[in-house]
Amino acid sequence: MSSMNKLSATIRTFHSSAARFKKNVEFTAVRYPYLKRGNYSFLSDRHLGFFQSILSPHQVLTDEINDLSGYNVDWMHSVRGSSRLVLRPKTTEEVGAILQYCNAQNIAVCPQGGNTGLVGGSVPVFDEVIMSLGLMDAVISVDELSGIAIVQAGCVLEKLETILHLNNLTLPLDLGAKGSCQIGGNVATNAGGIRLLRYGNLHGSVLGLTAVLANGQIMDCLSTNKKDNTGYDLKQLFIGSEGTLGVVTQVALHCPSKPTSVQVGFFGINSFDNVLETLRLSKQNLGEILSSCELIDQSSLECVTSQLKLKSPDLVNHFPFYILLETSGSNADHDAEKLNSLLEMLLKNGTIVDGTIAVDSTQATNLWTLRERIAEALASEGYVYKYDVSVPIRQFYQLVDVMRARLEKLPIRCCGYGHLGDGNLHLNITSQEYSSELLNKIEPFVYDWVSRQRGSVSAEHGLGLKKRDYIEYTKSPTSVHWMRRMKKLFDPNNILNPYKIFPGTLNE
Numbered sequence: 001m002s003s004m005n006k007l008s009a010t011i012r013t014f015h016s017s018a019a020r021f022k023k024n025v026e027f028t029a030v031r032y033p034y035l036k037r038g039n040y041s042f043l044s045d046r047h048l049g050f051f052q053s054i055l056s057p058h059q060v061l062t063d064e065i066n067d068l069s070g071y072n073v074d075w076m077h078s079v080r081g082s083s084r085l086v087l088r089p090k091t092t093e094e095v096g097a098i099l100q101y102c103n104a105q106n107i108a109v110c111p112q113g114g115n116t117g118l119v120g121g122s123v124p125v126f127d128e129v130i131m132s133l134g135l136m137d138a139v140i141s142v143d144e145l146s147g148i149a150i151v152q153a154g155c156v157l158e159k160l161e162t163i164l165h166l167n168n169l170t171l172p173l174d175l176g177a178k179g180s181c182q183i184g185g186n187v188a189t190n191a192g193g194i195r196l197l198r199y200g201n202l203h204g205s206v207l208g209l210t211a212v213l214a215n216g217q218i219m220d221c222l223s224t225n226k227k228d229n230t231g232y233d234l235k236q237l238f239i240g241s242e243g244t245l246g247v248v249t250q251v252a253l254h255c256p257s258k259p260t261s262v263q264v265g266f267f268g269i270n271s272f273d274n275v276l277e278t279l280r281l282s283k284q285n286l287g288e289i290l291s292s293c294e295l296i297d298q299s300s301l302e303c304v305t306s307q308l309k310l311k312s313p314d315l316v317n318h319f320p321f322y323i324l325l326e327t328s329g330s331n332a333d334h335d336a337e338k339l340n341s342l343l344e345m346l347l348k349n350g351t352i353v354d355g356t357i358a359v360d361s362t363q364a365t366n367l368w369t370l371r372e373r374i375a376e377a378l379a380s381e382g383y384v385y386k387y388d389v390s391v392p393i394r395q396f397y398q399l400v401d402v403m404r405a406r407l408e409k410l411p412i413r414c415c416g417y418g419h420l421g422d423g424n425l426h427l428n429i430t431s432q433e434y435s436s437e438l439l440n441k442i443e444p445f446v447y448d449w450v451s452r453q454r455g456s457v458s459a460e461h462g463l464g465l466k467k468r469d470y471i472e473y474t475k476s477p478t479s480v481h482w483m484r485r486m487k488k489l490f491d492p493n494n495i496l497n498p499y500k501i502f503p504g505t506l507n508e
Ligand SMILES: O=C(O)CC[C@@H](O)C(=O)O
Pocket: 118, 176, 193, 371, 372, 375, 386, 387, 388, 418, 426, 427, 428
């Protein structure tokens, strides 16, 4: 059976190849014609001179074609800003000096990690100065005994995982974008991913962090204590703040022990009731070794196999639903036996119709590839309307059915997949190209539907620019009011990632 090391070495690099896809064109001005640039200073030679005086030449990028284009556009090629400057600090102090200056000079700043976000949160909307954390990529310390790693914000997730594995530890989060996303960006967006079912989200795994506030002040919350009840836990404010309250520069992460046995199963299922029963029985029978439970519907599997020329697993038939299960444990024989007897039981009682268990790391990788490259496959198909929602588990697939009925006869593909174990559905609708008519058929209907289930209109991708107008479909007006107050308190001049999270302007 496969080991985690082998698995990790081969899986998931979709962002590097997908970056070449240019089909998903929409761009900010088309979809957001009502957006107005805030009253910020324009970049002048004097400003540039200041940044050049405190940073080295390779930390100040100004060449529009050769340097800036990749920073100005998001991975989906759907939001594009027109920044004229990328700053690449190497230390927390440099971040502090930059922000202090920008705050004093009324210059807007867009903090950026690996730029793998899906809601337009990590790219400028107008000409905000981009602050890229990519040069701050050091792993400062890893302690196997306590399971604590301290790392700079710009460290790419995959690099961090490789180093953790050498210390018999692993990351509490895993994403398809791990080859290019950065831990600071993950923390700033409270990224979820495929292990959340097992290890919970970053609000639990981040023990401490350093954040630089809008005025340049360095807030040292870099605690490594697992227990600390000395008043308010301020670090939590920065986790999921999408760079609007401060710039995260260092993170102390609690890392679980590295599993030595990883098993992957793939099941074909005839009805959504049986999908739910599979989840229930998997939880009951696998217990704590269950580390992922992902749903893929037939439409998603069809898309990923046809667009990326991948082979479907060897099952007897096509099914409306597939579940990908992963276990992570420390005893290969025990874990394999558990998964095999689950498979037998599910087949025998008719909950699943067919299933396969990976016999080696190549097969496991191939199964994961089918799940993790769906986003890339969708992007290569045409324009993608993306929804990342939390819904009560029993209603997980209803929204997909409702949307198919609503968009019947239109030339679209409607896919439902995602993190079933967490109630996090990825609903994606593709069409040949962007159409505002189609968009109006989908939104705000989708958000309204989710709101009526008391779900979340953004489960793990954040609000960024694309979802900001829908915040009140999930958060109460009182919550939004206090969020705005908090933003005003931390960033009174609204220089940090403006136009994100909140609809309108902060003065409204
Ligand atoms: O593109 C999407 O909708 C989901 C992307 C990512 O969160 C995933 O789980 O693959």
